[in-house]
Amino acid sequence: MRSLLVYLWASPYTLLGLSVGGVGLMFGGRVRCRSGVVQFCEGPTKRLLHRLRDGQFVLAITLGHVVLGQTEAALDVSHEHELVHVRQYERWGPFFGPAYLLASLWLWFRGRDPYRDNPFEREAYDADPPC
């Protein structure tokens, strides 16, 4: 029962992820499931991730119970990190996006890195430190 509730709680983001990944799938992308998460990669999904973060390298991004990754290898490398974000979506539900953005904005105003210093990212990097 808890499982169903956390999937429902995070579902607005999951639906967005399924929509983006689904479009990617229609134009040459790939899909797989791992640890209760739908993972999309390659094709348009890969090209989309190349355009994020002002040209900085993005391996993967989580939307609810969906992870969009550049490649299967990128999904493998980032799996533990992205699972932390999945758990964050399960805790925060529809409030995750605004909470993440407000934290980033607050950090930016204070002259800190809105990505690396974001508490949601720090929790994910603490669980899975970068190589």
Ligand SMILES: [Zn+2]
């Ligand atoms: Zn992250």
